[in-house]
Amino acid sequence: MKRRNETLILRVDPILCDGFGHCAELAPEIVTLDEWGYPIISTAPLGAARSTSLRSAQLAVRGCPRQALWIEKVEQRN
């Protein structure tokens, strides 16, 4: 369950990732592909629940054929 005020980011397991590129199609504002087809994921936090970027990220997680993506809560370091 993701609560409203957590800082969430999208992360990839680079070993599982095989460069299918579905994430860049599903979440283009978060993921771009490098010249070899592998994802470069923005480190900016995903928006709050129900924001479009979180929704895109969730679609990307679900759509990855290798299940290489996940959404992680970031520890706040002040």
Added chain:
Amino acid sequence: MIAFTTPYLWYSSRATGIVSLVLLTVMIVLGALVSTRVGGRAVGRFEINEIHRSISMITMLFVAVHVGTTVVDSYVPIGFFSALVPFTSGYRRIPVAIGTLAIDLMLTVWVSSLVKDRIRNVTWRYLHWLSWACFAAADLHGFLVGSDAHRTWMIILQVICVAAVVAAAIWRITQRPTRAAGRTAHSPLAGSGQVAPKKTPPAGPRPLAKSGGRAIPPSAPRPKGSRR
């Protein structure tokens, strides 16, 4: 047990059987397109993946109706048990068994996708390759036991389906799209003409413990292939 038969059950069984075969063909072709990373311009890769996933449900529905109508129809002595366990049918034992095999393979693929989160990705992938065998079994079943198998239009349909699947198989094999392990697009030695004697490495000691739970799939060296 209620004896119940009507020609419409038989017609439904035939029709849904043929439609299932066509849908299976479409599934295989789409699956091959997904794994070879087709798309990204006019059609999104994720779209092909989504269609592949959605059509699988429709396919299973048609297969379920095909099996259901056959089992319910008491005109042929095929019970529910025979739909899942091969070689137990009273009617045309072997052709029905092949169909049962196709069902079993399809259920395996379906269940493995349901628990995809809980099993290792490699396990899921190897099980998913059973879908090719599922098509082969389903096609052979239709060819052997299909009531319309001798009709011209069915033969043409068969040829089209088999040709499509064979083409998909050739496409899949020749694209070699899988893991980065074992291949580099621009190997430092590409075209360098360096030739060195091949050394056989001495056999290493056995590992301390064979793990089952590590999240790292084994990687076999793959042949070089350019991905660009």
Added chain:
Amino acid sequence: MSIATHALPRVLTGAGPRPLTLQQHEEFFGPAHMRRDLLDELGRSGLTGRGGAAFPTAVKAALLRDQHARKKFVVVNAMEGEPAAHKDYTLASVNPHLVLDGALALAGAIGASHVAICVAREKTVMINHFERAVHERERRGSLGVTVEIHTPPGRYIAGEESALVHWLDDNETLPQFRPERPSILSIGRAPVLVDNTETHAHVGLILRYGADWFRSLGTNASPGSTLVSVSGAVARPVVLEIALGTPIGEILAAAGADTSPRALLLGGYGGTFVDGSAVSTPYANELLRPLGASVGAGVIVVLPQQSCGITETFNIARWMANESARQCGPCAFGLPALAESLGHLAVGGRDAKDALALIRERSAVINGRGACRHPDGVVRLVQSALSVFADDAERHAAGRPCAYAGQSRFASVPRLELEHELVWE
């Protein structure tokens, strides 16, 4: 006790043509007695890992001690996949018993029942030294723990601790993705403590002489002594034991190397180039950090004035690219692309200008996107090279390569293996 405070050598005591026997070892150092406060003493000593990451040894061991497991492993990482490093080999040739002392002591401290000494299978001399040492001990009496020598294939990446444990666990030298730090590596269900050969040797001494003795050399932030492998512009590659904080120039002089070099490569082939003026800098992490460098695996490669930094970097990068485990796209594809561009730059032909821009772009893209730090190391090497050899890079890019371009003479790499020859298991 023949080890005096404030004196060198420490771990290299008794260096001679043959490794010390168990008897000679105990004559030099006295017998090793288990002490209950070993981890506290290691903590006070400030000993950090000598494999490159410089993580506090006591903290790492305490993490393992606090794991509840029936079986635990202590691994001695004697792989030394770094081509420019020879210190683990030297330690094995001087005194393998000191390394064993450290390993057995740590095993006792964390509650491990198994010690695995991992040596690259091609390094038969090292394997022999360790085998003889273990055999001597077993002949003398029961060790209390199972000590085994394992020989993974000698890949560069096989020395990375997660790859080494992966090989022990599942017979493949492939690094693991560890998104959460700190993370405990395990073989099956048994947690593992991996430490470099030299780290174990220092533990063997701290066990006997204590933290204050250890801290009597070195600086406050980098206490103790360390082994340095000097190669490049030197008559013979040499391994020295030095006190941390010694000015680099003194180290070079003691090694017989060129004391006014063009540049130095510090840390290893995944380390950092620094300008030759760094010879006045003391050799300690806190003082190298402003230069963007670190002690790393104790490697110093000396590039003299008569050398081409771009060519040397290309030679290293090409080999490092070939040593990629090829699990992650950015590393498997990015490193060969970087190496190719460096090759164009080194030659200084038509492609050199674009090559320079490509190198800058690609190294930024590749950085941090692998499962392990291998691509990061190559990026660090390349970016520091472009900084230190900036003038050379510009000239090469303009099509005017320097006089020394073309042949790498100072950074030596093993033979490039073709892909089908690479052994990972």
